[in-house]
Amino acid sequence: MEHFLHYLTLGYLLQGILFTLQITVYGLIGGTIIGVLLATMQLSRFRLLAGISRGYAVIFRGTPLILQLVFVYDALPYIGLKFSAVAAGAIALSLNEAPFISEIIRSGILSINRGQIVAGQALGMIPHVITRKIVFPQAIRTMIPAFGSESVSALKNSSLASFISVQELTLRSTQLASSTFDFFSIFIASGVMYLALTGIITALQLVFERFLDFDFKNNHKIKKIDAILTSLPARQKEKISDADMVSTEASDEILIDIKDLHKSYGKTPVLKGLNLRVKKGQIVALLGPSGSGKSTLLRCINGLDQYDGGSITIGGDLIGKTLAGTFLLEKEAARQRIKNKIGMVFQNFNLFQHINAIENVAMPLIWTYGETTPAAYQHAFGLLKRVGLENRYGALPGQMSGGQQQRVAIARTLATRPQLLLLDEPTSALDPELVGEVLEIIRDLAQVDGLTMIISTHQIRFAEQVADYCVFLDGGVVVEEGAAKVVINQPQNPRTQRFLSLMEQSK
Numbered sequence: 446m447e448h449f450l451h452y453l454t455l456g457y458l459l460q461g462i463l464f465t466l467q468i469t470v471y472g473l474i475g476g477t478i479i480g481v482l483l484a485t486m487q488l489s490r491f492r493l494l495a496g497i498s499r500g501y502a503v504i505f506r507g508t509p510l511i512l513q514l515v516f517v518y519d520a521l522p523y524i525g526l527k528f529s530a531v532a533a534g535a536i537a538l539s540l541n542e543a544p545f546i547s548e549i550i551r552s553g554i555l556s557i558n559r560g561q562i563v564a565g566q567a568l569g570m571i572p573h574v575i576t577r578k579i580v581f582p583q584a585i586r587t588m589i590p591a592f593g594s595e596s597v598s599a600l601k602n603s604s605l606a607s608f609i610s611v612q613e614l615t616l617r618s619t620q621l622a623s624s625t626f627d628f629f630s631i632f633i634a635s636g637v638m639y640l641a642l643t644g645i646i647t648a649l650q651l652v653f654e655r656f657l658d659f660d661f662k663n664n665h666k667i668k669k670i671d672a673i674l675t676s677l678p679a680r681q682k683e684k685i686s687d688a689d690m691v692s693t694e695a696s697d698e699i700l701i702d703i704k705d706l707h708k709s710y711g712k713t714p715v716l717k718g719l720n721l722r723v724k725k726g727q728i729v730a731l732l733g734p735s736g737s738g739k740s741t742l743l744r745c746i747n748g749l750d751q752y753d754g755g756s757i758t759i760g761g762d763l764i765g766k767t768l769a770g771t772f773l774l775e776k777e778a779a780r781q782r783i784k785n786k787i788g789m790v791f792q793n794f795n796l797f798q799h800i801n802a803i804e805n806v807a808m809p810l811i812w813t814y815g816e817t818t819p820a821a822y823q824h825a826f827g828l829l830k831r832v833g834l835e836n837r838y839g840a841l842p843g844q845m846s847g848g849q850q851q852r853v854a855i856a857r858t859l860a861t862r863p864q865l866l867l868l869d870e871p872t873s874a875l876d877p878e879l880v881g882e883v884l885e886i887i888r889d890l891a892q893v894d895g896l897t898m899i900i901s902t903h904q905i906r907f908a909e910q911v912a913d914y915c916v917f918l919d920g921g922v923v924v925e926e927g928a929a930k931v932v933i934n935q936p937q938n939p940r941t942q943r944f945l946s947l948m949e950q951s952k
């Protein structure tokens with residue numbers, strides 16, 4: 446025991462820990478830098494870059510670290526690259542860690558539900574903002590446990606640097622044991638030192654996990670949000686934002702003009718020469734069987750999907766393409782959505798999961814529309830009040846019912862003051878008892894604000910009550926359109942008749 450305690454505090458071994466830490470920390474930093482690069486290359490659209498990244502992973506994951514250490518320390522000097530033992534150890538560990546860290550980063554990014562990214566695009570966010578504000582804060586949380594394990598593994602792997610004479614803990618323990626023959630005490634002391642180091646890494650991991658926990662962060666943020674809301678003048682805080690809406694009376698002016706629209710996914714044609722005109726202020730119900738192309742049409746109108754032929758113009762602006770016929774870059778498409786004031790509500794709500802209700806509404810205004818924090822929160826609070834959720838402003842999406850989430854999503858879209866609101870089956874992901882509360886909000890919007898709206902829905906009676914125009918889609922074309930009450934109650938086309946009677950029977 447006495448010997449053990451002696452070795453535990455022996456300067457010679459403690460210095461060995463410093464070398465171990467040096468190699469591990471440099472190896473992890475280098476591995477993270479190269480890992481980010483590899484992950485970016487692998488996620489890129491360019492196949493060559495993705496291929497190079499995969500090739501790197503095959504080589505450096507598929508060969509032992511010890512070989513890489515010896516290669517960097519003993520072989521590279523033959524081509525003029527000579528490193529000290531510690532530098533060679535750190536370089537080899539970086540190269541070895543990089544593909545593992547790259548996979549951690551890649552899986553963190555891929556774990557983010559694509560719907561949130563699409564919602565960010567629909568709110569006019571450019572790719573850089575989506576990455577920084579939506580993807581990264583959520584991905585990092587899922588990466589931490591795997592990164593913790595990888596750090597522990599890197600620390601243990603650093604002992605292999607003893608093969609190239611780095612004076613790290615394992616080498617020093619072995620040297621000491623060979624001269625004193627006190628193998629047992631020395632290796633127990635050395636093991637305890639490794640355990641202490643890995644214990645520190647595990648503790649750091651737990652601290653980061655706690656710090657990045659959505660609930661933990663949210664509890665802290667709510668206090669700040671309370672302070673912002675309290676600082677707003679009561680009169681403004683209570684204001685319902687009707688005046689903020691772009692109010693458009695139904696008129697004869699054409700807002701959306703779609704001509705001969707074609708869109709295929711791979712070899713499957715979905716929209717096959719679709720024509721549609723929507724007037725300013727019109728409420729259009731988009732009906733049609735599942736797979737008829739309703740969501741695809743809405744995504745094309747918002748520039749979220751590229752179309753193959755034909756044209757879509759909104760207020761005279763060609764959507765998704767330049768006049769020369771080339772597709773807009775995502776950045777340009779985002780700018781176009783903001784310019785044309787297009788908002789979109791999705792079937793699966795697509796709220797940003799890491800921020801609470803009021804932040805979901807306010808933050809896009811700050812990130813993308815340049816609003817000040819107080820103005821954005823004031824606007825957001827008014828809209829949450831409008832959808833009946835002012836008391837749930839601090840709730841995270843996971844703490845709300847589907848109906849509440851969809852109401853927040855509607856408030857989030859309204860916050861951008863759209864002139865055109867696209868609603869893609871806004872109630873189809875909801876339990877039947879929650880459908881009513883969302884339909885009520887949409888009904889209110891249609892009556893009060895006079896927005897131009899296109900609602901894809903399977904709620905026929907709702908469509909009849911709310912819409913003034915109805916479009917029936919089948920097989921990727923419009924097969925019937927006209928006044929909503931007429932199309933729904935006296936359909937002329939046999940396909941519309943069959944669909945509506947099936948819908949009536951299934952009620």
Ligand SMILES: Nc1ncnc2c1ncn2[C@@H]1O[C@H](COP(=O)(O)OP(=O)(O)OP(=O)(O)O)[C@@H](O)[C@H]1O
Pocket residue numbers: 710715733734735736737738739740741742870
């Ligand atoms: N990203 C995609 N990749 C490949 N095929 C797709 C994609 N999105 C939609 N499709 C296909 O395109 C067709 C039309 O889909 P869309 O979602 O537009 O129909 P919909 O009328 O909105 O249906 P639903 O009422 O069920 O939502 C379907 O056959 C669908 O499988």
